[in-house]
Amino acid sequence: MTNKNFFLKEIKEKMKPILSYYKNKMSKIRIGKANHEMLDDITIEYYNNKVPLYHLSSLEVINSNTILIKPWEKNNLSLIEKSIIKSNLGIIPINKGKFIKLVIPSLTEERRKEIITSNKLKLEQAKISLRNLRKDYNKKIIKEFSEKDLIEKSKKEVHEATKESISKIEQIFENKNKEILKID
CATH class of the missing domain: 1.10.132.20 (Ribosome-recycling factor)
Incomplete structure (x- = not known):
């Protein structure tokens, strides 16, 4: 028993x-405040593999509504940008040449x-x-x-x-x- x-x-x-x-x-859940966890599910197509964003770049929350994404390799900028757009986060990435800036709009x-x-x-x-x-x-x-x-x-x-x-x-x-x- x-x-x-x-x-x-x-x-x-x-x-x-x-x-x-x-x-x-x-x-x-995005609530109008910058939070690196909101990017955890974003994957990048990298050499025919889906790789988490944080494996290809550093993520830095610089204030309550802005995140900077700094790729380890500059040629990954466009891949990261495209993945963020496809992710349905509702945030338009701003490609600054060396990094991507995400400005989180107020709700x-x-x-x-x-x-x-x-x-x-x-x-x-x-x-x-x-x-x-x-x-x-x-x-x-x-x-x-x-x-x-x-x-x-x-x-x-x-x-x-x-x-x-x-x-x-x-x-x-x-x-x-x-x-x-x-x-x-």
Whole structure:
């Protein structure tokens, strides 16, 4: 027979990547402030390989709305510029010959609302992932245990772990929305 705490430990471990992924997605949302993390997903086609931007250049946040990208090799400037344009960041790179300057525009009220709507969808997707995980573990618990009390206790523990994780992502969501709505 499986240790009754096994399912609880296992589901908590399986929830960590969902929380981490959600937190990572929220941290990359552009909110009108320069942040090098917003460039983490940009890859450059370099000798038939997709290479992360930060492998080909240095990134420097010089003030609250400007990032400088300094390629290690000057001939990568146009490749980097094209990749930024394709990335759908909504930022037009300014090629200065030796570096690329990114000026992060302030968000309009309409754009802030669009971002919050998009964030709600991401929040719901994360909640669905957590609930599906709970559903899968409830099925495992029923298969593993025969004692009704043990099944109910285990299901309750799994439910509480799910509730706790959902609360964490909701807090991340609320914090990000406060940040988005804050007008500088």
